[in-house]
Amino acid sequence: MSLPHATPHAPAAPAGPGARPAPAAAVHLSAPRYVLGELREDHTTIEGLRERARRFGMPPRAELWGWGSVHRTAKSLEALAAETARATLDGAGAAPADVDCLILCSTRFPGGPRTHGAFVENVMAATGLGAAAFTGLTLGRCANLLAGIRTAQAYVASGMHRTVMVVTADRVTDESVRMENFALFSDGAASCLVGADPLGPDTYEVVAGAGAQDPAGLDWSNEISSDLAREVNRQILDAAGMKTGDILGVLHANLYKPLVVLKERQAGFTREQLFLDNIPRVGHCFAADPLINLADRARAGTLKPDGHYLLASSVPGVRIAVLLRALPTPATAAAPEGTPA
Known part of the structure; x- marks a missing residue:
């Protein structure tokens, strides 16, 4: 099984003797x-x-x-x-x-x-x-x-x-x-x-990303692996210094509801963290589902400023995920403390 490392932001530049490592550049x-x-x-x-x-x-x-x-x-x-x-x-x-x-x-x-x-x-x-x-x-x-x-x-x-x-x-x-x-x-x-720069009002910081593969499990007839999903979660959460419960939403593939719920809960998420509405509304648009679900949740106003959301997709033998932080819009950033976003 091949398990690449997670990538938090960007790799820091090598530091000279006694120098502090440069902070990772935001993406x-x-x-x-x-x-x-x-x-x-x-x-x-x-x-x-x-x-x-x-x-x-x-x-x-x-x-x-x-x-x-x-x-x-x-x-x-x-x-x-x-x-x-x-x-x-x-x-x-x-x-x-x-x-x-x-x-x-x-x-x-x-x-x-x-x-x-x-x-x-x-x-x-x-x-x-x-x-x-x-x-x-x-x-x-x-x-x-x-x-x-x-x-x-x-x-x-x-x-x-x-x-x-x-x-x-x-x-x-x-x-x-x-x-x-x-x-x-x-x-x-x-x-x-x-x-490198946030562009427009609908922007997210890429906090971390990870992928895990099992070459022996790549055949189309195999099941999606919850083990790979848990490994990807571990890499991402370790890189971000977070716990599973800190993720406000999982933007997963729009597979059949029982399959999504089973596999994502086996990966460590709760049903409340999942987004199932687009399964009957949209269907499974191949690889596009995580971005479709992110865009729809943003349009509906259900994403919280500074909240963390996970784009995730699994196929037999592969799991890839990218953790995002929703950046406050100018309006929410300027709102007085206690003002509803």
């Missing part, structure tokens, strides 16, 4: 945004849902599993990626020229080496990021986005880049597998900026 996540497939339909429209449920040994009880809506799209992945990226730029009040790196994440980039160049070109042209460096990230499956955010954090902390756009986009291409034994899939995309 921020700004303007989380998302787009969903434009066709919102009831789960009963999913091809062969009852037959697949029977094959999986699942009683067809929508309220039990959290079956609700699914979102389909006729748009390309490039269009989804560009749409959410533009929303993030607008939300941050940033210009495309402010972004010096783009990390594109997807469970499956269309085509192959002959078409991937055009794919990247189309996304960058549609968002105005033509001068930015770029990279692609795919092998983490539905943990791709958090792997991308951790990569962006490392880029910024090291000084390699100052502002990184992270985008994930996915869509179902075979309707017969829109239902799996762990989730109902929706098409969608999500994005954020990871940078």
Whole structure:
């Protein structure tokens, strides 16, 4: 089993003899945004849902599993990626020229080496990021986005880049597998900026992040590992000097409700720390779920200034999480003591 170390903020610069280590530079996540497939339909429209449920040994009880809506799209992945990226730029009040790196994440980039160049070109042209460096990230499956955010954090902390756009986009291409034994899939995309500076009113400090892997458990047929989740929690909480109960909310993947509750409680969280509302409303948008859930909670005004929130995603053999602190908005920061936020 491979268990990488947690990363709190950024690594401090090496200190000379007798010198104090320089404080770690802060890294921020700004303007989380998302787009969903434009066709919102009831789960009963999913091809062969009852037959697949029977094959999986699942009683067809929508309220039990959290079956609700699914979102389909006729748009390309490039269009989804560009749409959410533009929303993030607008939300941050940033210009495309402010972004010096783009990390594109997807469970499956269309085509192959002959078409991937055009794919990247189309996304960058549609968002105005033509001068930015770029990279692609795919092998983490539905943990791709958090792997991308951790990569962006490392880029910024090291000084390699100052502002990184992270985008994930996915869509179902075979309707017969829109239902799996762990989730109902929706098409969608999500994005954020990871940078040295807070950008816009919707900004979070990246407090720590960690990932853990079990290469022997990566096969699709394996279960999600609570052991890996507990190990990631340990690394993050040790790095942040916190306890599990200090986390006000867990922004997890929108898998079936019983699975989410079981696995996250086995990881050490309470049901009250989970966010289950988007399971029936949104469905499982591949890797985008943690950012979708963060954006929705922020929009609903349920995030507390200075509160700590955990973006988390598990797939068989992998757990990745990123701990954020919600920065006070100018209005809440200026409010007199005792004033409700």
